[in-house]
Amino acid sequence: PKQWLNPRDEAELITQLRAAPGAVRVTGASHSFSALCKTDDTLFSLDHLSGIVSHDAVTDRATLWAGSRLRDIGEPLWAIGQAFSNQGDVNPQSIGGACGTSTHGTGPTLGSFSSMVRGVRLVTPEGEVIEANAEKDADIFHAASTSLGALGIVTQFTLQNRAPYKLQE
Numbered sequence: 001p002k003q004w005l006n007p008r009d010e011a012e013l014i015t016q017l018r019a020a021p022g023a024v025r026v027t028g029a030s031h032s033f034s035a036l037c038k039t040d041d042t043l044f045s046l047d048h049l050s051g052i053v054s055h056d057a058v059t060d061r062a063t064l065w066a067g068s069r070l071r072d073i074g075e076p077l078w079a080i081g082q083a084f085s086n087q088g089d090v091n092p093q094s095i096g097g098a099c100g101t102s103t104h105g106t107g108p109t110l111g112s113f114s115s116m117v118r119g120v121r122l123v124t125p126e127g128e129v130i131e132a133n134a135e136k137d138a139d140i141f142h143a144a145s146t147s148l149g150a151l152g153i154v155t156q157f158t159l160q161n162r163a164p165y166k167l168q169e
Helices: 010-019 070-079 095-100 138-145
Strands: 003-005 024-027 042-045 052-056 061-065 117-123 129-133 153-160
Touching: 010 042, 010 117, 010 153, 052 070, 061 117, 070 095, 095 153, 117 138, 129 138
Parallel strands: 003 042, 024 042
Antiparallel strands: 052 061, 061 153, 117 129, 117 153
């Protein structure tokens, strides 16, 4: 790409997105085998937008920055009394990549990462910020939960988690 941008926060992302020429794509961990992130123009990385934004102990929900890596978020979730309800055996992916591409977990009764999404914070190509969930802007919420980047850049995902558990292999 002509430019590879790695904004330090959402405000910088918005500024850079508004000024970005041509086709804009976002890369996560580059774990996908598809050419989804390929562009000759502007490529964003959300690596600096990482960690827990907020959490609700009553509902076992946590809002995470989209750049959070699966391998890095388990311990912080554990510290707040939560865990993913499902996760595959490969963990370098970002939350944004795992949800945006509907990465699977494991087992026939366990949904994909996007099935755990309960809310999104989306930055449109024009720099508008939209917070959506099943009650507010439901169409945007459902489309953005697995959008492959088509609607803009999802910077935060609110996920339905569960109480921590120990997994025996």
